Amino acid sequence: MNDKPWQINEAHRRQLGQVDMPPRLLLGPGPSNAHPRVLQALSMRQVGHLDPAFVQLMNEVQELLRYAWQTDNSLTIPVSGTGSAAMEATLANLVEPGDTVLVGVNGYFGLRLVDMAERYGAMVVAMERPWGEVFTLDEIRVGLETHRPAVLALVHAETSTGACQPLDGVAALCQEFDCLLLVDTVTSLGGLPLFIDDWGIDAAYSGSQKCLSCPPGISPLTFGPRALDKLQRRRTKVANWYLDMSLVSKYWGNERTYHHTAPINMNYGLREALRLVAEEGLEARWARHRANAQLLWDGLAELDLTCHVPEAYRLPSLTTVRVPDGIDAKVVTGRLLQEYNIEIANGLGQLAGKVWRIGLMGYNSRPENVLLLLAALAKLI
Amino acid sequence: MNDKPWQINEAHRRQLGQVDMPPRLLLGPGPSNAHPRVLQALSMRQVGHLDPAFVQLMNEVQELLRYAWQTDNSLTIPVSGTGSAAMEATLANLVEPGDTVLVGVNGYFGLRLVDMAERYGAMVVAMERPWGEVFTLDEIRVGLETHRPAVLALVHAETSTGACQPLDGVAALCQEFDCLLLVDTVTSLGGLPLFIDDWGIDAAYSGSQKCLSCPPGISPLTFGPRALDKLQRRRTKVANWYLDMSLVSKYWGNERTYHHTAPINMNYGLREALRLVAEEGLEARWARHRANAQLLWDGLAELDLTCHVPEAYRLPSLTTVRVPDGIDAKVVTGRLLQEYNIEIANGLGQLAGKVWRIGLMGYNSRPENVLLLLAALAKLI
Numbered sequence: 001m002n003d004k005p006w007q008i009n010e011a012h013r014r015q016l017g018q019v020d021m022p023p024r025l026l027l028g029p030g031p032s033n034a035h036p037r038v039l040q041a042l043s044m045r046q047v048g049h050l051d052p053a054f055v056q057l058m059n060e061v062q063e064l065l066r067y068a069w070q071t072d073n074s075l076t077i078p079v080s081g082t083g084s085a086a087m088e089a090t091l092a093n094l095v096e097p098g099d100t101v102l103v104g105v106n107g108y109f110g111l112r113l114v115d116m117a118e119r120y121g122a123m124v125v126a127m128e129r130p131w132g133e134v135f136t137l138d139e140i141r142v143g144l145e146t147h148r149p150a151v152l153a154l155v156h157a158e159t160s161t162g163a164c165q166p167l168d169g170v171a172a173l174c175q176e177f178d179c180l181l182l183v184d185t186v187t188s189l190g191g192l193p194l195f196i197d198d199w200g201i202d203a204a205y206s207g208s209q210k211c212l213s214c215p216p217g218i219s220p221l222t223f224g225p226r227a228l229d230k231l232q233r234r235r236t237k238v239a240n241w242y243l244d245m246s247l248v249s250k251y252w253g254n255e256r257t258y259h260h261t262a263p264i265n266m267n268y269g270l271r272e273a274l275r276l277v278a279e280e281g282l283e284a285r286w287a288r289h290r291a292n293a294q295l296l297w298d299g300l301a302e303l304d305l306t307c308h309v310p311e312a313y314r315l316p317s318l319t320t321v322r323v324p325d326g327i328d329a330k331v332v333t334g335r336l337l338q339e340y341n342i343e344i345a346n347g348l349g350q351l352a353g354k355v356w357r358i359g360l361m362g363y364n365s366r367p368e369n370v371l372l373l374l375a376a377l378a379k380l381i
Numbered sequence: 382m383n384d385k386p387w388q389i390n391e392a393h394r395r396q397l398g399q400v401d402m403p404p405r406l407l408l409g410p411g412p413s414n415a416h417p418r419v420l421q422a423l424s425m426r427q428v429g430h431l432d433p434a435f436v437q438l439m440n441e442v443q444e445l446l447r448y449a450w451q452t453d454n455s456l457t458i459p460v461s462g463t464g465s466a467a468m469e470a471t472l473a474n475l476v477e478p479g480d481t482v483l484v485g486v487n488g489y490f491g492l493r494l495v496d497m498a499e500r501y502g503a504m505v506v507a508m509e510r511p512w513g514e515v516f517t518l519d520e521i522r523v524g525l526e527t528h529r530p531a532v533l534a535l536v537h538a539e540t541s542t543g544a545c546q547p548l549d550g551v552a553a554l555c556q557e558f559d560c561l562l563l564v565d566t567v568t569s570l571g572g573l574p575l576f577i578d579d580w581g582i583d584a585a586y587s588g589s590q591k592c593l594s595c596p597p598g599i600s601p602l603t604f605g606p607r608a609l610d611k612l613q614r615r616r617t618k619v620a621n622w623y624l625d626m627s628l629v630s631k632y633w634g635n636e637r638t639y640h641h642t643a644p645i646n647m648n649y650g651l652r653e654a655l656r657l658v659a660e661e662g663l664e665a666r667w668a669r670h671r672a673n674a675q676l677l678w679d680g681l682a683e684l685d686l687t688c689h690v691p692e693a694y695r696l697p698s699l700t701t702v703r704v705p706d707g708i709d710a711k712v713v714t715g716r717l718l719q720e721y722n723i724e725i726a727n728g729l730g731q732l733a734g735k736v737w738r739i740g741l742m743g744y745n746s747r748p749e750n751v752l753l754l755l756a757a758l759a760k761l762i
Contacts, residue, residue, distance in 0.1 A: 006574060012447035013659050018418075019438070019649045024428045031642060034427055037399075042646060043420040046412055046596055047405045048724045060397055067393035080598065081462040084641035085623045116622045193387060209642060215427055217461065217598050217644030240621055241497045242466045260465035261412060261590060263598030265423060266647065268400045278394050343429045 024337070025364070027373055028345035029159045029318055030187070031209035031216050032361040034269070038214050041272035042265050049262045058252060061267055064274035065220050068189060068212070068282070069204065071196035075245065076222040077252045078270055080263050083186045083207030086219035088116050089243040090182050090203045093223075093231050094151055097121030102149035102179075104140075107131050108160035108348045109184055113153045120239055125149065131350040132161045132308050132320065137169050144177040151180045156194065157187035159210075160348045162309045162320035162357065164192065171200025180227055186210055189220065190277050191289045191317040191361055196222055203227040208266075211289070211317055213362030214273035218266040221245075273362075289316040292365045296358065299374040303381065308355050317365075320347070320355040324381065329353050332380050340376045405718070406745070408754055409726035410540045410699055411568065412590035412597050413742040415650070419595050422653035423646050430643045439633060442648055445655035446601050449570060449593070449663070450585065452577035456626065457603040458633045459651055461644050464567045464588030467600035469497050470624040471563050471584045474604075474612050475532055478502030483530035483560075485521075488512050489541035489729045490565055494534045501620060506530065512731040513542045513689050513701065518550050525558040532561045537575065538568035540591075541729045543690045543701035543738065545573070552581025561608055567591055570601065571658050572670045572698040572742055577603055584608040589647075592670070592698055594743030595654035599647040602626075654743075670697040673746045677739065680755040684762065689736050698746075701728070701736040705762065710734050713761050721757045 026032045047054050065076045079086040091113070095101055101122040103113045106129040117124045127143045129135060135154070144152065152174055154165050167183065174181040180202040188194050191211030196204055205221045208214035223231065223245065231245060238244040242260060250257040277285060293316035297307060300321055308320035323329040329346050333356065336342045347355040360370065407413045428435050446457050460467040472494070476482055482503040484494045487510040498505045508524045510516060516535070525533065533555055535546050548564065555562040561583040569575050572592030577585055586602045589595035604612065604626065612626060619625040623641060631638040658666060674697035678688060681702055689701035704710040710727050714737065717723045728736040741751065 012444045014444050019422050021428045039424040041400050042423040047402045063393045063395050082642050088623045215646040216642045217647050242469045261463050261597045265596040266598050
């Protein structure tokens with residue numbers, strides 16, 4: 001205790017009203033609007049992070065995540081941070097200093113994987129394609145043959161470009177070259193076909209605020225047997241305490257050993273979001289995302305707007321639309337927000353100023369949202 | 382897109398009821414119960430993480446944090462994870478490989494600081510005291526003189542022991558020996574006197590789920606000018622992308638450069654929690670915590686129970702009580718939970734089986750909670 005008399009500095013003591021926010025329709029690259037049932041679940045009263053009732057909820061969240069991801073992996077958990085934390089967790093745990101990591105860079109999140117892997121001491125090789133394109137199986141084979149990486153990292157659904165990387169046959173190549181397959185599924189989980197086990201993905205991560213319709217702040221991660229094996233055989237400690245899966249997995253596994261305090265209420269929200277996935281069923285959910293994306297694409301064509309990504313590998317959850325000549329992209333996104341409370345996003349990196357990014361994710365993938373957006377766009381372009 | 386017909390695995394498709402939790406009174410070391418207004422704020426509708434309305438809220442959260450912490454530091458933000466993430470953020474940013482870090486270890490969280498600092502390449506020296514004791518200014522001087530560390534890390538409020546480390550005069554010593562002062566304020570922020578600027582603390586972190594009465598999942602961090610200077614002069618990249626303050630600070634600063642998606646709804650909750658602090662005022666809030674702790678201590682004495690920490694440096698937010706001979710500590714905590722829905726915690730590490738840990742934090746620091754706990758304890762011991 002400090003026994004001296006103190007003088008409180010009142011300079012930063014702001015008197016504010018209660019939180020209020022405009023009624024935005026979030027049709028950008030995420031966050032998308034949380035489902036109302038998820039928002040309600042967030043405010044359920046708290047229990048302790050080792051309470052038997054919370055331990056049961058942890059098991060339920062893990063089971064529902066396994067369904068959403070189509071995996072039996074025991075290490076399937078929500079990381080206590082946003083999607084980038086789960087991305088970093090995969091690399092921090094599966095990369096040892098000196099490992100070669102081959103990263104498919106065809107958008108912003110490929111670049112982020114490169115930056116992160118370098119911080120964990122990897123020799124990173126970037127395999128590049130223009131933003132909006134994807135890698136062929138032949139290109140991947142050449143990359144693996146040439147660089148013999150310990151890890152291949154690919155982005156299944158590139159949120160910056162709207163391209164969907166085909167994964168058929170990639171795992172077989174990775175096994176041939178004795179390399180782990182790490183996949184970013186941030187904008188695919190819950191929105192389009194994704195089979196962790198059938199496709200042989202060794203490690204994947206996602207976000208809560210995209211096709212799962214939960215607010216950001218918690219992010220799914222799954223490690224398969226080959227990834228776990230590498231984790232157990234590490235020669236060095238994981239260079240990140242908070243995301244060290246050898247510790248975190250003991251809290252989420254049967255030991256229930258305290259590591260860090262889980263974000264209790266975000267877990268309530270994620271459970272509700274995943275419960276909605278299980279109620280709807282994956283097949284119906286994927287079909288709904290596909291149908292509403294088609295409605296959007298047809299409507300954009302009627303407005304003479306062109307999608308940036310060919311339909312063969314276009315994401316249903318995130319569409320990039322080319323900005324017509326003579327139109328200032330930012331003026332349109334600004335007016336959509338100010339006049340109609342609709343958020344879509346501008347392009348990033350190579351696509352800055354060239355495309356808009358439109359998300360139809362989870363709860364927001366509904367025909368009425370497509371009609372409204374098309375009507376508003378028609379007023380503004 | 383994968384065009385092959387698929388087979389959905391239904392094994393993990395659990396059909397569950399909506400989330401429900403028992404009505405626990407959380408009087409352990411945290412999480413403590415969130416204030417009802419905070420729980421309500423969590424479910425406010427979402428906006429995007431770069432929405433002008435959210436940017437304004439970010440500014441408000443920063444201002445209110447400055448008041449709560451009594452600092453003018455510009456880099457005063459909530460980290461997008463739980464308290465351990467903020468702890469790791471201070472070390473990841475302020476330690477460079479080869480730096481000597483002197484850590485005061487008189488409890489569990491001192492040990493955690495040691496583990497984390499080692500992962501960032503520090504030469505760690507642990508300055509030890511038995512759990513429940515604190516360091517004298519002379520001991521700290523000897524430590525600094527002997528080891529000449531780049532960083533001194535101390536735990537202001539040791540949640541594992543209930544001891545409050547006096548900080549008077551420590552900053553002057555750190556400046557004399559050209560060393561940064563890093564302080565864990567997880568269980569002190571919002572509950573007892575704490576003056577970041579007046580006490581010369583260079584970097585501090587906290588949690589949301591203790592004396593601030595917000596759920597876990599977001600955690601305050603502040604860096605003063607000397608810490609910022611070290612961050613800017615780093616020779617190496619911060620070995621942690623998610624917690625790299627040179628990037629994160631550009632999102633929270635005027636640039637608003639996208640780094641990771643902030644946990645929107647947790648920020649709503651933290652804003653409401655900090656608004657409650659500003660409404661009550663720090664002086665009244667500290668006095669309330671002190672008065673209810675005194676009520677608890679008096680009541681424990683009437684039950685012939687002894688506090689583990691001498692009153693001179695006993696925390697008002699977390700009290701450790703010695704388990705009387707012949708009593709199984711875990712039986713009592715188990716019955717408190719099962720029969721009365723009250724959570725208190727058992728001891729950790731050196732104090733396992735020897736003490737109970739009782740928290741009176743934030744919203745939960747109320748006389749009625751003290752009376753109920755004492756009445757329940759009287760039935761069980």
